[in-house]
Amino acid sequence: xxxxxxxxxxxxxxxxxxxxxxxxxxxxxxxxxxxxxxxxxxxxxxxxxxxxxxxxxxxxxxxxxxxxxxxxxxxxxxxxxxxxxxxxxxxxxxxxxxxxxxxxxxxxxxxxxxxxxxxxxxxxxxxxxxx
Ligand SMILES: [Zn+2]
Ligand SMILES: [Zn+2]
Numbered sequence: 001x002x003x004x005x006x007x008x009x010x011x012x013x014x015x016x017x018x019x020x021x022x023x024x025x026x027x028x029x030x031x032x033x034x035x036x037x038x039x040x041x042x043x044x045x046x047x048x049x050x051x052x053x054x055x056x057x058x059x060x061x062x063x064x065x066x067x068x069x070x071x072x073x074x075x076x077x078x079x080x081x082x083x084x085x086x087x088x089x090x091x092x093x094x095x096x097x098x099x100x101x102x103x104x105x106x107x108x109x110x111x112x113x114x115x116x117x118x119x120x121x122x123x124x125x126x127x128x129x130x131x
Contacts (some may be wrong), residue, residue: 001004005055007078011055014080016091018049020102023093027117028109034070035079038117040081041093070102079129086130 003016021044027062055073058082063069067085072078082090093102110119111127119125 003096003100004098005080005091007055007073007076007095009073009076009078011058011075012073012078013053013055014051014091015053016045016100016115018046019099020045020091020096020100023102023104023127025104025107026109027107029112029114030064030112031109034064035092035094036077039092039107040113041104042090043093043096043100044089045073045091047087047089050091086120121129 002046003020004013004036006013023041023043024037025041027039032038032042058074059071060074061071061083070079071081071083071088072099074079078095079092080095081088081092093104104123106124106126107119108126108130110125113119
């Protein structure tokens, strides 16, 4: 069964013929804004294993810097994926359907977390970036 995902309104749909890898959550102030949440939650995808099923025309891109950017649904605002030079390489876990067999393995930039966020004890945490 391929992994599928969609935005909040359902206009944008995609499929992954492969596995998600490197699930992580970033607590930096930029991710809070970009994902309208306490942190990002995302996983890597092999660009060759990813395809849009619907709604490519309602996607908007916001290029941040160095070729990195985000793509989101114009209709509902879901941040669906992260792109690099126009290619999807990271998916927002909140838009992935069902049980995609991935976990958030690490929490990064926890030193920059919002004062109101409580990170559970026992999770793997890094003050800043981690490979
Ligand atoms: Zn949508
Ligand atoms: Zn971040």
